[in-house]
Amino acid sequence: MRLDGLWIRYGRRAPWVLRSVSATLAPGEVAVVHGRNGAGKSTLLSAVAGIRACDKGTVADRPAIVGWVPERFPAAQPFTALAYLRHMAAIRRAPSTAIDEWVERLHLTPFLHTKLGELSKGSAQKVGLAQALLVRPGLLVLDEPWEGLDAQTRAAVSGIIAEVTDEGGIVLVSDHRGETVKLPHAVVWTVHDGSLLVGEGTPHKAVIEIAVDPMQADDVAKRLRADGHDVVAVRR
Amino acid sequence: MIRMRLAAYLHTQIAVVPLLAALAVLSVLYGGGQARAAEAYGMSAIVLFPVFAWQVKILLDVEPDVQRHIAITALGSRHRELVNGLLAGAATTCVTVLLGMVLPWAVGGVSADEGLALAEGLWVHLIAVPPAVALGAMASRAISRTAGAGAMVLATGAVLAIVLGLRGFPAPWLAPPLMSAARYVNTDGSLPQALGITAWALAWTAAVLFGYSRLRRARP
Structure with missing residues (x-):
């Protein structure tokens, strides 16, 4: 997947949030996006996921199946967790076993019949994670995925990322908590002042x-x- | 996706409000005695136009913005998500169209008319739906951002659709052909005229939806 000179801003006269951002991610690669609050990490992630159109530039060779995990799962919906996942499975044309698999792996069984709005932040975030994985994504984009998750699920996320990359998928993840130290071999992308700095290797911090x-x-x-x-x- | 959006729409109690509004305006319309069916249907379509648009706006606004983003990735393209939203919006108007067709007979607001009245009535209601979908989309939160701005777009669009459609206005094509369609069913126009009005409604809808899709590029 190639990012060719992405320029993005929120209005004709607004300042550029991203300027001439270019990078490449090969199948099986993980990129961790760092940057201060408001630097444009989420904008970059949404452009790569295909949610936001770029004012200039293109994202080439984006995998067909994209999984998107937002920073905050939109819990203000009138569905139970199970009904929501069924709707998303139908949209994604996921096999019927996919819901069971992710419900079990993410320990969502006790909450299946709970309305989304009544779930704790962590449980809602797990539903958000499950919907992105109902069909194995060729590109998995996670915006601060560890927020609100318990230690067990935070560890599971690292494992899920490894599974996706082992099957040739690309993973892009933003992180300001330093949890990505658990992702060996991740490429570090730093968004700073509208530009993207690409560096190799794991951040050397625990x-x-x-x-x-x-x-x-x-x-x-x-x-x-x-x-x-x-x-x-x-x-x- | 359409099913999910309609399910969310039906779960919201606010979805009942436009239907009550439709009942209220139709009651006023048919409360004054009997009218010719074709004539009554023409007026019914005009007064229901803002209700249709309101229903579309509610449907699009029920979905949280972030869920819309998730839907884009699940469907695989922004275009597909946009079209699904509009189709779901159009589906919300079905019950109101049915109400507009049946209510006048139920309350004895129309007199038995020539055979074509029902077909013309259905046509004049259906011709209001695509422009209403376009107006509702432009009034939705994704474009208008705030509830106040959304209500302003909806109200302005509904009023302009009538004012610009008045006989003698130099540029009637600026508005959807609601008034022209009502005049057509009232005066028994020709088939080419009906086709022209239909094409006009679709062209107006396409132009507004083109603007909607351009705006949505920056406001996913």
């Missing part, structure tokens, strides 16, 4: 999750930063 008293969280984060560490997030 992520340690530390639980502290909420009252001390700011102090601990400050001390870690003072020691030269990159504090990715503080969640209370």
